[in-house]
Amino acid sequence: MFAMLRPLAAHWITAVLLLYRAEAQYSSDQCSWRGSGLSHESHRRDVEQVYLRCSQGSLEWLYPTGAIIVNLRPNTEPSSGRTAGSHVCVKPQPYSQGSHVYLEHEGDLRMLLAEEDQVLGAVHCFRLAEGALFVEAIPQTDISRRITAFQYELVPVQGPGAHMYPYLHPDSAGSGVFRGVASGTNEPSLAVVTLSRLFHQKSGAFAWGGARGRGWSGRVNVPRHCSVHPGQDEYLLTGSIHFTEAWLGCAPRYKDFLKLYTKALKAGTNPCQIDTN
Numbered sequence: 001m002f003a004m005l006r007p008l009a010a011h012w013i014t015a016v017l018l019l020y021r022a023e024a025q026y027s028s029d030q031c032s033w034r035g036s037g038l039s040h041e042s043h044r045r046d047v048e049q050v051y052l053r054c055s056q057g058s059l060e061w062l063y064p065t066g067a068i069i070v071n072l073r074p075n076t077e078p079s080s081g082r083t084a085g086s087h088v089c090v091k092p093q094p095y096s097q098g099s100h101v102y103l104e105h106e107g108d109l110r111m112l113l114a115e116e117d118q119v120l121g122a123v124h125c126f127r128l129a130e131g132a133l134f135v136e137a138i139p140q141t142d143i144s145r146r147i148t149a150f151q152y153e154l155v156p157v158q159g160p161g162a163h164m165y166p167y168l169h170p171d172s173a174g175s176g177v178f179r180g181v182a183s184g185t186n187e188p189s190l191a192v193v194t195l196s197r198l199f200h201q202k203s204g205a206f207a208w209g210g211a212r213g214r215g216w217s218g219r220v221n222v223p224r225h226c227s228v229h230p231g232q233d234e235y236l237l238t239g240s241i242h243f244t245e246a247w248l249g250c251a252p253r254y255k256d257f258l259k260l261y262t263k264a265l266k267a268g269t270n271p272c273q274i275d276t277n
Contacts, residue, residue: 031057037065055154064098064137064148071132089125091151091243092118098146105131170238174198175254178230188221191228205246226250
C-alpha cells in the first residue's frame with residue numbers, strides 16, 4: 001500500500017513545487033505588479049489577470065510570453081462618483097520592450113502603445129470606462145533581455161489642463177517667463193521656465209538659481225494647444241507633478257490675470273472661480 005502511495009505523493013509534491021515556483025515568479029500589491037513570463041513559458045496562450053486597485057503604481061513584466069490583462073479597479077465607493085469621469089495615464093519606461101499594449105473592451109482591442117513607441121516614454125491617457133489594458137508579448141526566439149514596464153496614474157477630469165493631463169490640486173504656482181520650448185510635434189511640449197515669483201511648491205520641480213540667478217528655474221510639460229511663446233511676457237503658471245515631472249495647464253499672462261482678479265473683487269465674485277483658459 002505504501003509503495004502504491006509513493007508515486008501519488010511524488011506527483012503532489014511535484015505539483016506543489018511547480019506551484020511554488022510559479023508563485024515565486026511574480027510579486028504584487030494593490031498598487032504595483034511585477035511578474036515573469038517564465039511562470040507560464042509552457043502555456044504561451046495563457047492570459048493572466050492582474051488587478052491593481054490604487055490611483056497610481058507600476059507594472060514590470062520580465063521575459064514576457066503570452067498575455068496579461070491589467071484591470072484597474074481603484075478602491076473608491078461607486079456611489080462617490082470619483083471614478084465616473086476619470087482618465088488613466090500610462091507612461092512606459094524607456095527600456096520597455098517585448099510587448100504591445102492595447103485597450104480591451106468587451107473583446108475588442110485598440111492599440112495604445114506599440115513596442116517601438118515605448119522607448120519615447122510618452123504619456124498616453126484614456127478614459128477608465130474604455131476598458132482594461134491588454135499587454136500581449138511579441139513572439140521572440142530569445143526573451144532573455146525583454147522587459148515590459150510602465151507607470152500608471154488615475155486622474156480626475158477636472159481643472160485647467162484637462163485636455164491633456166487633468167488635475168485637481170496644483171502642486172506649484174508662480175509667475176514667470178518661458179525661456180524655450182522643445183521643437184517637434186509630440187504632445188505635450190517640453191518647456192524651460194524661469195519664475196520671478198514662486199507662490200507655492202510641494203516638490204522640487206523649480207530650483208533657486210542663486211544670488212546671480214534670475215529666480216526659480218525648471219522644466220515643465222505644457223499641452224501643445226496652449227501655444228507657448230518664449231519671450232518677455234510673464235505668465236501665471238500653475239501645475240502638478242505626475243510621474244515625477246511638472247505638468248502645467250494653459251497659462252494666462254500675469255497682467256491679464258491681475259486685471260481679472262481685481263475686476264472679480266470689485267464685482268464681489270469669488271476670485272477662485274475665474275476662468276483663465
